[in-house]
Amino acid sequence: MKILIVLNDSPYGIERTYNGLRLAIAITTQQNVELRVFLMGDAIICAKTEQKVPAGYYNVQNMVERLTAAGVNIGACGTCLSARGITDEFLAKGVHRSTLLELTEWTLWADKVINF
Secondary structure: OEEEEEEOOOOOOOHHHHHHHHHHHHHOOOOOOEEEEEEOHHHHHHHEOOOOOOOOOOOHHHHHHHHHHOOOEEEEEHHHHHHOOOOHHHEOOOEEEEOHHHHHHHHHHOOEEEEO
16 A cells, blocks of 8 residues: 655644644654655755754654655655745755645645645
8 A cells, every 4th residue: 555644734742743743753663664754844944954843842843864764755845845945955864845736746746645
């Protein structure tokens, strides 16, 4: 099965993106599943490096890097990155600048698309 998760919301203050990342991590434990994650809108902040959060609080950069370490392909909308002044040098390890064309291709590739 091929699954695409699209994240849109801010990673902090709203829990939808956090929950989408939690689901993605859980999916990586399953057999015969290919997973891709696309970040757009304020969710691209998930891929920003050097995040420092209070002790005991979740860190979405760590969650994203856990996914890429597991082989998950993660794209971040290039237009959304540029709008927020985030250059490629500030992207978390394994995340790449992407496009709506790639999101289109991934959507057609997927058996299931989950949107948070």
